[in-house]
Amino acid sequence: MENDRELDQDHQVPPGVDEKTVRALGALSKALETTERARGHLYGFHQLTGTADFELDYAVRLLREAGHEEQAALVESELVGRNVVPGCWTFQIVEAYNSTYYRPFAAMEHQIVEELAEGRDHLLEAHFKTVRRTPGHPDHTATPPGP
Numbered sequence: 001m002e003n004d005r006e007l008d009q010d011h012q013v014p015p016g017v018d019e020k021t022v023r024a025l026g027a028l029s030k031a032l033e034t035t036e037r038a039r040g041h042l043y044g045f046h047q048l049t050g051t052a053d054f055e056l057d058y059a060v061r062l063l064r065e066a067g068h069e070e071q072a073a074l075v076e077s078e079l080v081g082r083n084v085v086p087g088c089w090t091f092q093i094v095e096a097y098n099s100t101y102y103r104p105f106a107a108m109e110h111q112i113v114e115e116l117a118e119g120r121d122h123l124l125e126a127h128f129k130t131v132r133r134t135p136g137h138p139d140h141t142a143t144p145p146g147p
Helices: 002-006 019-065 069-078 090-117 123-132
Strands: none
Touching (some): 019 069, 019 090, 019 123
């Protein structure tokens, strides 16, 4: 990966780090990025479910106004504030995911990058940037413009 030397120091492969290690770190990083996306979907699930629960208040009110007390009472007692899985609202699922899976995963990825690549992130992507850009093209520079 010698042709990566145009990149800033933070994105150069440290001496002694081989290509397989860079690829392994890239795969680990991609797995964490996928987990970040899954976590975002989980927060979306949390927010959408909460929004739906509050919308039920409106439905209950309208059912009552329309004279459908029995149906309003059913929705109010059976759906408003209901657990989404036994014993849990969505915030508890998010908290469990974060503490049981996401935070340990992120910490381990960080630890391994520190141990194997001097804490330098995205080495594989930086390598791809080097080999995929057009030399001399103003929109394919190796690093951002200076201050």
